[in-house]
Amino acid sequence: MIPQEISDVLKATFGDAVLESRIDGVLDPFVKVAPGPVKDVALFLRDNEQMLFDVLMCLSGVDYTGGRLGVVYHLHSMKRNHKLVVKTEVTVDDPHVASVESVWKTANWHEREAFDLYGIVFDGHPDLRRILMPYDWQGHPLRKDYKVPEFYNGMKVPY
């Protein structure tokens, strides 16, 4: 399916949950979805006979600045050979996104990474711990307003 058709099907199925879709004028066409229904959309994309997005290629956290955080899902279907980008956006004050770990197992570590580095909380994730930073680290380093702490566990950070 071409991205336009996928976007139309999603809009017809999920209505207001699909906030925006950009097909032309961008390198990778994307669909923007509200953070709550992400999991339902993901399940639909994986299981619908026309979609069959069986591979989650990448899941990235983004800090768009101005208190907006985002999660970007890059999907690919081996059976149908089409791609789609799904984006969702949350605020720093309420960084809750539905976890897609139960849909694609690979999301487990990707979501842990986004939680670790951006502080995005994935509701329904079975094991949401830090993954790259030490477990007792304070703050989320990839946020644009992140300041390197002066002390880590009472030790002076040397720079």
Next chain:
Amino acid sequence: MDATMTQPTSVAGFGRALKTEEMVISMGPQHPSTHGVLRLELVVDGEVVVDVIPHLGYLHRCFEKHCEHMTNYQQVIPYADRLDYVAAMSSELGYVIAIEKMLKIKVPERVEYIRVIMAEFSRIVSHLIAIGTYGMDIGAFTPFLYCMRDRERVLDIFEQTCGARLLYNYMWVGGLSHDVQPNFVGKVKDFCSYFRPTIKELNDLLSYNKIFVRRTANVGVLPAEVALNYAVSGPVLRGSGVKWDLRKNDPYSVYDRFDFEIPVGEGKMGTVGDCWDRYMVRIHEMEQSVKIIEQAVEKLPAGDVQSAVPKRIRPDAGDVYVRTETPKGELGYYVIADGSASPFRVKVKSPCFVNLSALPAMTRGAMVADVVAILGSIDIVLGEVDR
């Protein structure tokens, strides 16, 4: 006698004769088979592994944060080298393709061909290390020396071309840092004719060695549907019998012009998707890489390798996701540009990171001694896992 002793409760592997407790063993972060610094928390019941919990981050170098603080896009390339440091050419290639796609640059033919040759050479180097160290993990020391000997020859070609043996900064956005030397084609042909028989030598030495087969066949089986759900890629995915290679299925650069096969695991020695299959896919891929290199040097066009290098790199605001087939699997770069001279966000989807996340699924129920065999068959490089 205590009544509970005569009424056994549970034990895996020994019928229902003994009572045991689960024990937690820490493997690493300095264990030699982790090929770097990785800690595995093994939950074992006697000799049987109940669960594995990997703890990463020991080699976290803030790659993604660094990228955002560069003064221009070009400066990221040396850092990309240090992701998968045994196949640095492949790591660079993905990044430069992503930026070229944003800038809509058409790269000269000669550059494309040299890039393909270099990427395939780095695949050979990476697989030689994977195979050599895998043998060593399992207890065969000699193949490692043979692999390192052949690897040196490739590194000599790299050194002659760009001056560096490991971390090259060779691929630039729109071109290459140096053209190849005049005797390059001859050297490459020499290598190809030298290397084909040594693959056979390696097969005699390791692949069909009885002890090696016993240690790897039927161990750590990863079924295809589980592999897809974990989105593993590269030899790990193909070892499970899925015929999927981005060079064929989603071609980038000029890969669509070459004739080569995609080797997949067939379960020749045991079950499809076991450690031996993953190992053997790497052996066959080296043969295919030699095939690609031979075709590429034969057709190598003339031209300038720096004619398309842009004076300043300032892509329009937007984002792009580019994936390439590196020796370890599908390496993805998700780059967001905001119109300034440095990237707004660079996310690396590392194949090792994703493949490692499938380790618990492969290891549950295996013996403790097999953990090393399974981990080695995934072929992780911690520089890429932790970034």
